[in-house]
Amino acid sequence: MTENLPATLPNPVSHAQQQHIVNIIRRAAKAEIMPRFRGLSASDIASKSRPDDLVTVADSAAEAMMTRALQIAFPHALVVGEEAVADAPDLLGKIADAPLAFIIDPIDGTWNFAHNLAVFGVILAVTQFGRPVFGVIYDPVADDWAISSNEGPPLLERAGGTSKPLRASMGKPLEALNGYIPLGLFKGEAKTKLATTLPTFAHTHPLRCSAHQYRMIAQGYVDFSITESLHPWDHAAGALICERAGAHVEMLDGGPYTAARQSGYLLVAPDRTTWNRLKKVFDFLLEYPSE
The missing domain is CATH 3.40.190.80 (D-Maltodextrin-Binding Protein; domain 2)
Structure with missing residues (x-):
């Protein structure tokens, strides 16, 4: 489906909806992730595909909370969470044909999170027929987020309302x-x-x-x-x-x-x-x- 799409797609989520998505992420992090950081017991952590491919109770709870909120706000959208895919791998095959999909990594860097290292984040992308059109990468520790749509400038935004533009490095040898x-x-x-x-x-x-x-x-x-x-x-x-x-x-x-x-x-x-x-x-x- 993607190869037949125009070069630029109109964004399916408005600016107000984008801010609502950020709020959903921040609420889930404050309710389900940060209270468990550096407080997990051995029974709160399990392995998936490899011994170092971990999932914690915080991953599952945060994904469930975000999924519920997104399904309420966008009832016709496909929601694909990392932990949901572990239970239902066929979800991945639906992304290419979905006119609106939300893809969630509730805790990216779970190995770090489970080992008390503050290098982890929440990732959420919105796609149209597989093409990313909106993305947020949230740091629950700093309470700030990198954000961009396919129509707007990329920014690093902070909880206090300040922001700065994002710019990749210059080429070098x-x-x-x-x-x-x-x-x-x-x-x-x-x-x-x-x-x-x-x-x-x-x-x-x-x-x-x-x-x-x-x-x-x-x-x-x-x-x-x-x-x-x-x-x-x-x-x-x-x-x-x-x-x-x-x-x-x-x-x-x-x-x-x-x-x-x-x-x-x-x-x-x-x-x-x-x-x-x-x-x-x-x-x-x-x-x-x-x-």
Whole structure:
């Protein structure tokens, strides 16, 4: 469906609705996430696909609260939460055909959250037929959020009502780039070959948190990221916010990112020129189809 859409879509959520969405996120964080931070017991934490792929009672409770509120405010929308997909994987296949979908990561960086590290966030994206048109990346600790639509400027907004524009970094030589390469998400020979590229760059350590990685890129503090894990709750909002902040966001095999895409490599860079330089470094990954 996405390939037949016009280049620009009218945003399906008004400015007032966007602020309501932010309020839904903040209320859920204050009610279900922050009271549990640094207070979880062992029985509050479980593993999913891997021993380090964690879910906590805070994830489940926050997602349930946000889902209920969104279904009341947008009764005809598809709501896709990370934890809901764990129970009903077929939800992912509905994103491409949904004229209005909300994609929620209730706690991105759950490993950090579960280990008392204050590097986690809430991610929410609105999509039309898979294409991100509105995104929020909320930091419950600082009570601030990166936000953008496909029509408005990307901003970092704070609870007190202040805001500042977001702007990606300027392009620079490869050896001066700081980026995020989550080596642990890659597998087999692709992982081994990818490890040999790390000395090419100035710094490449990921934060185990897509929310803060995208916020850092959108603020111009970090230059690039590459990943093969295309869970839409991790990337849909960040891809939109970074693109609106001036970054070049494109799949390594060409073409725009959409939340309906479930495999491939997503490369984010400060500009097209730097993206092309990075593509030459990472092009070998295309020999290894991602899952």
